[in-house]
Amino acid sequence: MSDKNMQVLFANRPKGWVQESDFKIVESEIPQPKEGQVLVKNSYLSLDPYMRGRMSAGKSYAAPMEIGDVMVGGTVGVVVESKNEQFKPGDVVLGYFGWQKYGLSNGKGLLKVPADKIPLSAFLGVLGMPGITAWIGLNMIGEPKPGETVVVSAASGAVGSVVGQLAKAKGCRAVGIAGGKAKCDYVVNELGFDACVDYKAGNLDQDLKQAAPNGIDIDFENVGGEILDTVLTQLNAYARIPLCGFVSQYNVTEPYQLRNFGAFLASRVKLQGFIVGEHMNLWPQAQQELTQLYTSGKLKYRESVAEGLENAPKAFIGMLKGENFGKQLVKIADR
The missing domain is CATH 3.40.50.720 (NAD(P)-binding Rossmann-like Domain)
Known part of the structure; x- marks a missing residue:
């Protein structure tokens, strides 16, 4: 691959409102999967309020991010290379690869989604x-x-x-x-x-x-x-x-x-x-009911989509200020 892996790193622990200077955008080599791993090219990134809590050092339900970490976040993307028999190239998967273009996984926590009739972005919002x-x-x-x-x-x-x-x-x-x-x-x-x-x-x-x-x-x-x-x-x-x-x-x-x-x-x-x-046992039941409502036209939603990973910091700050309308996403790449 001649492509690069763009990443948004956590650069500074904010006091008060988050600033764009609290992030750092870098490029690195695309990671290569080893035996049992899959390489995923992320199509969409979910931006959510909980991420602000992970930027703080105070006690919470999850450990705070460390300076230099890739920003956390849910993603949906496509498997581009697989050395894991449970996945094949072309599979659409939900993951937690964070603010980056490519992610590497051993398959744990990676969920295949039926994206043939449902927009990919819906799996990070109304069905996610x-x-x-x-x-x-x-x-x-x-x-x-x-x-x-x-x-x-x-x-x-x-x-x-x-x-x-x-x-x-x-x-x-x-x-x-x-x-x-x-x-x-x-x-x-x-x-x-x-x-x-x-x-x-x-x-x-x-x-x-x-x-x-x-x-x-x-x-x-x-x-x-x-x-x-x-x-x-x-x-x-x-x-x-x-x-x-x-x-x-x-x-x-x-x-x-x-x-x-x-x-x-x-x-x-x-x-x-x-x-x-903490309620993963309920996810299948919830997702089934939500999907039924969605496919029957009884569950509606709206999205705000920022184009390009480089615009994720600005979109995140805007979401915290209520500037978005509906689910805030970042489109990283075409499927």
């Missing part, structure tokens, strides 16, 4: 980790019942958009919280939510009461901060909160202090954080 995150959090922790009200923050994003559609399929009232009229219009008119509150409009408390007049039974939490604080005051008794993320807090130097903490006791709330990678 974000979609499965939505499915696990809502079903396993939220335990939705027909007639209940489900609120989800970051409702137009990769996870939130799926949560609301799954809630509707379960017979629930789905209420989104998103930033800006365009995103709220999309959530209601295209995704089929019952209502969406624009938190940027400056009237979150009253708008949420109007959108959820019977109170909130499930809060699928992606944002935290003031949005979570407001939701807490409107929870019904025995409400459930699947805690997926705190995207509003990932770049702050002074964390938001909850004022309405007493609601957890007053409403007898079940609050549970979860990590989708």
Whole structure:
């Protein structure tokens, strides 16, 4: 091969907002597979909020990245060379090769996907980790019942958009919280939510009461901060909160202090954080249901796609600021 392996490395541990200078783009030789290994050329890279946490040195559910590491991230690509009998050139695979053009694997954790009728990018979004995150959090922790009200923050994003559609399929009232009229219009008119509150409009408390007049039974939490604080005051008794993320807090130097903490006791709330990678036994069931909804036209999604791996840092920063619409991806190469 005359090609090179472009990589985006973690160059500096940020304090506050991530900067493009926190990354370093390098080129290296394409790795050659040894016995039992496969070489994959990545087509798309998934950009997700959890990556910001891996850039920090604080205690978390996963070890922080070290300076000089290839940035972590999920990928979908094509096997170009194989010395592993389980894979052959041309196989489309989901992997975790990070921010680079080529990846080498012994096959562990590599998943073949049926990409003949489904766009590759969907396996990093609605049918991949974000979609499965939505499915696990809502079903396993939220335990939705027909007639209940489900609120989800970051409702137009990769996870939130799926949560609301799954809630509707379960017979629930789905209420989104998103930033800006365009995103709220999309959530209601295209995704089929019952209502969406624009938190940027400056009237979150009253708008949420109007959108959820019977109170909130499930809060699928992606944002935290003031949005979570407001939701807490409107929870019904025995409400459930699947805690997926705190995207509003990932770049702050002074964390938001909850004022309405007493609601957890007053409403007898079940609050549970979860990590989708710790529930791999549920992935096949989740993926099967999501695929059925997708192929029947009942599961819709939108993508923001940055062209070229060199633009990944800028796209990542934009995603953390809410500039993307739907699932944020980077197109690395054609299939």
